[in-house]
Structures are given as structure tokens and as C-alpha cells.
Amino acid sequence: MSSxxxxxxxxxxxxxxxxxxxxxxxxxxxxxxxQGRMTAETRERIRETAQRLGFRPNSLAQSLLRKRSFTVGxxxxxxxxxxxxxxxxxxxxxxxxxxxxVFLCNVEDDSRLGQLHVEAMLDKRVDGxxxxxxxxxxxxxxxxxxxxxxxxxxxxxxxxxxxxFVSDDAGGARLAVEHFCGLGRRxxxxxxxxxxxAVVHERARAYREVLAEHGLPVAEPLLGAWSxxxxxxxxxxxxxxxxxxxxxxxxxxxxxxQIARGVIDALRERGIGVPEDVGVxxxxxxxxxxxxxxPPLTSVDMxxxxxxxxxxxxxxxLVGGQAAAPGIRKLPCRLVVRQSCGRPVGG
Amino acid sequence: MSSxxxxxxxxxxxxxxxxxxxxxxxxxxxxxxxQGRMTAETRERIRETAQRLGFRPNSLAQSLLRKRSFTVGxxxxxxxxxxxxxxxxxxxxxxxxxxxxVFLCNVEDDSRLGQLHVEAMLDKRVDGxxxxxxxxxxxxxxxxxxxxxxxxxxxxxxxxxxxxFVSDDAGGARLAVEHFCGLGRRxxxxxxxxxxxAVVHERARAYREVLAEHGLPVAEPLLGAWSxxxxxxxxxxxxxxxxxxxxxxxxxxxxxxQIARGVIDALRERGIGVPEDVGVxxxxxxxxxxxxxxPPLTSVDMxxxxxxxxxxxxxxxLVGGQAAAPGIRKLPCRLVVRQSCGRPVGG
DNA sequence: CTGAGTTGGGAAAAGGTTTTCTCTTATCGC
DNA sequence: GCGATAAGAGAAAACCTTTTCCCAACTCAG
Numbered sequence: 001m002s003s004x005x006x007x008x009x010x011x012x013x014x015x016x017x018x019x020x021x022x023x024x025x026x027x028x029x030x031x032x033x034x035q036g037r038m039t040a041e042t043r044e045r046i047r048e049t050a051q052r053l054g055f056r057p058n059s060l061a062q063s064l065l066r067k068r069s070f071t072v073g074x075x076x077x078x079x080x081x082x083x084x085x086x087x088x089x090x091x092x093x094x095x096x097x098x099x100x101x102v103f104l105c106n107v108e109d110d111s112r113l114g115q116l117h118v119e120a121m122l123d124k125r126v127d128g129x130x131x132x133x134x135x136x137x138x139x140x141x142x143x144x145x146x147x148x149x150x151x152x153x154x155x156x157x158x159x160x161x162x163x164x165f166v167s168d169d170a171g172g173a174r175l176a177v178e179h180f181c182g183l184g185r186r187x188x189x190x191x192x193x194x195x196x197x198a199v200v201h202e203r204a205r206a207y208r209e210v211l212a213e214h215g216l217p218v219a220e221p222l223l224g225a226w227s228x229x230x231x232x233x234x235x236x237x238x239x240x241x242x243x244x245x246x247x248x249x250x251x252x253x254x255x256x257x258q259i260a261r262g263v264i265d266a267l268r269e270r271g272i273g274v275p276e277d278v279g280v281x282x283x284x285x286x287x288x289x290x291x292x293x294x295p296p297l298t299s300v301d302m303x304x305x306x307x308x309x310x311x312x313x314x315x316x317x318l319v320g321g322q323a324a325a326p327g328i329r330k331l332p333c334r335l336v337v338r339q340s341c342g343r344p345v346g347g
Numbered sequence: 348m349s350s351x352x353x354x355x356x357x358x359x360x361x362x363x364x365x366x367x368x369x370x371x372x373x374x375x376x377x378x379x380x381x382q383g384r385m386t387a388e389t390r391e392r393i394r395e396t397a398q399r400l401g402f403r404p405n406s407l408a409q410s411l412l413r414k415r416s417f418t419v420g421x422x423x424x425x426x427x428x429x430x431x432x433x434x435x436x437x438x439x440x441x442x443x444x445x446x447x448x449v450f451l452c453n454v455e456d457d458s459r460l461g462q463l464h465v466e467a468m469l470d471k472r473v474d475g476x477x478x479x480x481x482x483x484x485x486x487x488x489x490x491x492x493x494x495x496x497x498x499x500x501x502x503x504x505x506x507x508x509x510x511x512f513v514s515d516d517a518g519g520a521r522l523a524v525e526h527f528c529g530l531g532r533r534x535x536x537x538x539x540x541x542x543x544x545a546v547v548h549e550r551a552r553a554y555r556e557v558l559a560e561h562g563l564p565v566a567e568p569l570l571g572a573w574s575x576x577x578x579x580x581x582x583x584x585x586x587x588x589x590x591x592x593x594x595x596x597x598x599x600x601x602x603x604x605q606i607a608r609g610v611i612d613a614l615r616e617r618g619i620g621v622p623e624d625v626g627v628x629x630x631x632x633x634x635x636x637x638x639x640x641x642p643p644l645t646s647v648d649m650x651x652x653x654x655x656x657x658x659x660x661x662x663x664x665l666v667g668g669q670a671a672a673p674g675i676r677k678l679p680c681r682l683v684v685r686q687s688c689g690r691p692v693g694g
Numbered sequence: 695c696t697g698a699g700t701t702g703g704g705a706a707a708a709g710g711t712t713t714t715c716t717c718t719t720a721t722c723g724c
Numbered sequence: 725g726c727g728a729t730a731a732g733a734g735a736a737a738a739c740c741t742t743t744t745c746c747c748a749a750c751t752c753a754g
Contacts, residue, residue, distance in 0.1 A: 059470040061710035081432040104451040408740035
């Protein structure tokens with residue numbers, strides 16, 4: 001109940017190192033930073049003393065002077081983390097080697113909380129901020145447009161004139177549909193999420209374009225929800241009441257892996273073979289889902305870790321004083337091929 | 348390509364406030380902190396000036412002096428984040444109101460990376476560290492036992508003599524099995540993960556105890572993997588080749604929600620009704636899975652957000668100088684009832 | 695009117711590091 | 725041997741805030 005539960009010896013300071021080595025703090029500082037002029041012998045002696053005493057410079061004091069704290073803030077409203085976690089890991093990865101640490105700020109969708117976090121970041125003199133979210137077409141509940149520090153947007157709606165990184169959803173959709181075409185599939189359906197999501201339309205457009213380029217019939221995309229249940233329903237709409245195999249789709253491109261999962265299960269229940277009769281491709285490459293479908297699901301991966309890494313590096317260069325051209329950079333997706341599409345038809 | 352892409356006006360300092368208000372920095376500081384003695388008028392004038400100039404105290408300078416940085420480090424090796432995300436959110440929640448920010452340190456299972464992060468934390472003078480992981484029975488790849496700052500372990504294997512918070516897995520298992528008993532189920536099976544996990548045995552023990560207490564037959568738990576596939580297999584072992592309904596289990600308690608999902612699907616494929624013929628309970632309450640099963644899955648929730656919050660508060664009080672009794676605190680789970688268990692049998 | 699006490703506010707040190715400037719001493723060329 | 729130069733190292737300011745001590749002026753009792 002009283003204080004002093006721990007021994008907590010105070011960290012050793014530069015002054016103590018200097019004292020032990022018989023030099024001034026100025027010399028000690030220069031020795032350890034490779035600055036200034038002194039005999040190699042002196043430098044080595046100081047280095048050794050620092051080592052022996054376990055000296056580690058106080059980052060707070062350094063930051064105060066250098067006006068760089070070697071910290072950045074990472075804002076997110078993705079409580080569930082399916083998208084932001086790989087992204088965060090990427091950011092962290094890119095920065096840790098530069099000695100930059102990341103403040104995690106979970107702002108939910110609460111602008112009071114967002115304000116609180118942003119002010120805490122500013123007070124702590126972060127060198128920059130990365131804003132990320134669970135949805136590309138929604139803003140975080142905070143205004144970051146007039147901060148005195150660089151801001152990078154990643155996988156969330158950016159402010160005009162800012163630097164942003166997002167996934168190339170249209171490109172990802174192309175990848176999927178082209179893959180079907182390359183396998184000889186000809187009646188390719190598209191089942192996606194709610195119309196309120198911008199990516200739904202972006203992917204649908206790409207879907208239509210690729211089919212048109214290949215001279216294949218374009219079915220109107222089925223929009224619904226991001227759920228397995230919707231996958232089931234969609235299969236009923238697509239397959240029930242069709243005269244024969246020739247009328248049914250032979251491929252379904254799904255808006256996410258959960259829909260794809262529902263589609264696959266519903267097809268199996270109808271005795272329709274995946275991939276023999278129908279190929280299925282999902283989106284997100286959520287491994288835990290994609291690997292649990294039977295057969296394992298081919299899916300579009302948004303490379304979110306890479307996106308996070310790029311965002312981290314971009315912030316770093318902004319902090320370093322490099323100017324970055326504002327705008328939205330779309331990073332390519334990749335197709336992870338598993339077993340839900342099969343080999344070329346008749347190949 | 349050159350520097351100075353942004354205007355980046357330097358933040359206003361206390362000195363500027365003091366100058367503008369016509370007082371010394373000492374007085375300004377005291378005015379804003381409610382310290383010292385001065386006329387109410389002076390104090391108000393200074394406050395107003397600070398407000399007008401948008402003064403925010405430099406946290407770095409404060410930390411240097413107070414020897415408290417109002418930051419903590421959060422170490423995790425849970426890349427996927429299913430467990431650590433709610434936990435992190437809880438920690439963050441508990442701390443943000445105290446003005447404490449959280450450094451996110453993803454150490455993977457790489458001890459070099461762990462070392463790097465821990466040193467960065469120490470250099471940045473964090474007030475304390477929370478260590479968390481994806482598994483209660485595994486250590487992070489770092490030694491935190493001799494740090495000069497408080498450490499709290501949450502959902503990971505603690506060092507001896509430390510303060511730790513984990514979920515009460517045995518209690519959670521009791522909750523599930525008792526629930527079955529209360530509904531009149533009598534042949535309750537248990538399908539769980541690999542024997543290499545400590546929680547598997549802990550839950551199995553609780554399962555046996557509850558059955559014994561109720562005078563019900565104990566079947567040997569089936570141990571396998573944490574996957575849907577294993578759920579399927581387990582159903583085959585439990586149900587195939589049984590003479591009739593009377594020999595088959597009428598309830599299955601699963602080690603996680605994915606296994607439960609596999610079990611439910613496999614039962615449906617065999618024409619066995621859930622919950623009419625067999626009740627199913629999962630573990631983890633991973634909503635996205637639990638709500639996608641048909642019927643939606645009753646599951647044990649480990650209350651990880653609460654666990655994180657407790658850990659955060661505990662660290663805060665440790666940092667504040669309160670001594671905490673070392674040891675492992677087990678926090679209760681709760682049962683989230685959905686539709687996979689049905690109403691009382693014959694009730 | 696004087697001494698004690700109170701009130702309002704400032705000077706300065708502290709916290710740990712970096713950096714510029716200065717100072718002393720050794721070295722070199724002649 | 726002498727002046728010029730370079731080398732090695734230290735003093736001090738700076739970063740921004742907090743806090744302790746101190747000082748001046750005022751109030752009040754006697």
C-alpha cells in the first residue's frame with residue numbers, strides 16, 4: 001500500500017558516464033555520437049564506460065532539443081481490426097527500424113475520443129500521424145487538415161490535398177475476372193456487398209469492363225450484404241429455376257470471403273460442384289475463412305501490410321522534410337490462388 | 348524535393364504566453380496549473396492569453412521534469428489480433444482518460460524484434476509495459492523480469508513474481524457445461540484443440556468436474572486442432588456407427604468457435620438437428636463466426652476488453668506507486684446465448 | 695511610525711542532451 | 725626558438741516546463 005514497491009534505480013545519465021570516464025558531458029556526447037574531434041583512445045574509453053554503465057540516452061531530452069520525437073500516431077476506427085491489423089503491422093514494421101515508435105489511437109467512431117487522442121498526440125509532439133480506417137469511403141470522425149505535422153491517410157477517406165494510400169479495388173476485381181476468363185469460364189456472375197460502399201461500384205465497374213473486353217455476357221451484379229447469409233441468398237437467385245447447366249453461371253466473383261463462403265456452401269447443398277461446375281473467387285483473402293472453405297478459396301488480397309509499410313515510409317520521408325505530391329496512390333492487389341477455380345475448362 | 352513543404356509554424360511556448368500576458372514564465376506556469384498565489388484577475392488573464400494563442404504544454408518537457416512520460420508500451424505477438432485486439436482496445440480505453448498514450452509494439456515471435464522494441468520503450472521512458480500474447484501458456488520472446496519499470500502481463504505467460512491477468516478458462520468451461528446440464532442435456536461431449544495448449548486441459552478438467560457433479564457420464568474429450576476441419580472429423584468420430592440417437596451425444600462443447608462451426612455443419616450434413624437433437628457451444632465468442640453459423644452459436648466470451656481494461660488500470664496504479672500483490676488474477680468469462688442449444692429438453 | 699506577517703510575482707535551478715564557441719596545448723615550418 | 729595552425733576537450737547555451745526560493749510591497753497591530 002505504500003510507495004516504493006520496486007527498487008527502480010534511476011537510469012544512468014550522460015553526466016555519470018562523463019564523470020566515470022573523466023571527461024565533460026560535451027565530450028562524452030560527442031564521443032557517443034561520432035561527432036567532434038578527439039583521440040580514438042578517448043572516444044573508445046567513453047564508449048566503453050557508457051557500455052559498462054548501461055547508458056542509454058534519454059529520448060525525451062533528445063526530442064526536446066532536436067524537435068523530433070521519433071514517434072508517430074496511428075489513428076484507427078477499426079475496432080474489429082480485420083483490415084487495420086495487417087496495416088498496423090506494416091506501419092510498425094516500416095518504422096521500428098528507423099527507431100520510430102507508434103502510438104495506437106483507437107478512436108472508434110467517436111469524435112470526442114478522436115479529439116482527445118489527437119490532442120494527446122500533439123502534446124506528445126509526434127512527428128506525424130497516420131490515419132487509417134475500416135472503410136476507404138468514410139472519413140475518420142476527426143479533422144486532421146490543419147495540423148502542423150504531416151498526415152498520411154491509409155485505407156480511409158483522405159482530406160483533399162493530402163497524401164493517401166488505398167488498395168486498387170478495381171485492379172483487384174480485374175485480377176479475379178481475368179483469372180476466370182483465362183480458365184475459360186464464360187458466364188461469370190458477381191455477388192457483392194451493399195450499394196452504400198464505394199468499392200462495390202468500383203469493383204462492379206471493373207467486372208463489367210473485363211467481361212466486355214472479352215466479349216462475354218454481363219450479368220447485373222447482385223448487391224446485398226457482406227455476409228455468408230447473403231451468399232446463400234444470392235445463389236438461390238442465380239441458380240434456382242434455371243433450365244440447365246447452360247443457363248447457370250460457371251463462375252462467381254464475390255465481394256468478400258464471407259459471401260464466397262456462403263456461395264460455396266449453398267452450391268454444395270445444391271449438388272453443384274466447386275470448382276468443376278462453378279468457380280468461385282473471394283475478396284480480402286481473409287486466410288482463416290479462405291482456408292476453411294471446401295475447397296479452399298481463391299481470393300484477392302489487398303496487400304494491406306504492404307500498404308501500411310508504404311504509408312509508414314511515406315510519412316517518414318515527409319517528416320524528413322521531403323515534399324510528397326498530394327494525391328491518392330492505389331496499390332495493386334494480388335490474387336491468391338487456392339482450389340476454388342480449378343484448371344482451364346476443357347484444357 | 349526540397350524541405351519546407353509545410354508552413355509548420357512552431358508550437359507556441361509558455362514563454363510566448365508569458366510575454367503576451369506581461370508576466371514571467373513562472374507565473375504563467377503557475378496560473379495555468381492552478382498553483383501559486385496571484386490575483387484571480389492575473390490568473391484569468393494568463394489563462395485567456397494561453398487559450399487565445401492556442402498554447403499546449405510540451406509534454407516532452409513536462410516528462411523530463413516529472414520523470415513520468417504518460418506513455419506505456421504494449422507488447423504483443425498476436426499478429427492476427429483476434430485475441431489481442433479487443434484486449435488492446437480495453438487497455439487503450441482505460442488509459443486514454445488518464446492522458447496516457449500507448450505504444451504499439453508488434454514483436455511477432457522474434458526475439459531480436461522484441462529486444463528492439465523494449466529498448467525503444469526504455470529509451471522513450473515509458474512509465475510501464477503491458478505484455479500480451481495470443482496464448483496464455485507461452486512466453487513472449489523477451490525477458491521483462493529485470494526492468495526498472497512496472498510490467499503487467501495480460502493473456503500471456505507471466506514471469507514468476509509478476510502481476511498477471513488471464514481469463515478463467517475453467518470457469519468458462521463450467522459455464523458452458525452447466526448450461527447444457529440446466530437444459531437437460533445428458534450425453535455431453537467435448538471437442539477441443541491440440542493437447543499442447545494448457546487451456547485445453549484446464550477446460551477439459553472443468554468439463555469432467557461438472558459432469559461428475561451432475562452424475563453424468565464423462566466421455567473422453569477429443570483433442571485435435573483449432574479448425575473447422577477438426578470439427579467435422581470429430582463429428583464423424585462421435586456420431587458415425589452409433590446404433591441410435593440414444594447412444595449419440597446430445598450436446599457438444601467445443602474448444603473454439605471454428606471447431607463449433609465445423610461440428611454444426613457436419614451435423615447438418617448428417618441430418619442431425621441443432622439444437623433439437625444436439626446442442627452446441629463454442630468458445631471465444633468470435634462474433635463474425637458465431638453469428639454466421641446456422642443456427643447462431645452460443646459461445647463463451649473471455650471478456651478480453653474487460654481484461655485489457657483491468658490490466659491498464661492495474662498498470663496505472665503500479666505506476667502511481669501503489670504496490671500490487673503479485674500473482675495471476677483470473678477474470679470470469681461469460682456465456683453468450685444464441686440459438687445453438689435450444690430450450691430445456693422436455694421442458 | 696515600526697516591525698511582523700501577508701500577498702503577488704519573479705529569478706533561477708532542475709531535468710538530460712546536443713551543439714557552438716572558446717580555450718589550452720601540442721605540432722609544424724622556417 | 726618563434727609564430728601560425730591544428731587538435732583535443734570543456735563551458736555554456738539551448739530546448740520547455742515546473743518548482744523552490746526569494747524579494748518587494750502592502751496591510752495591520754501596537
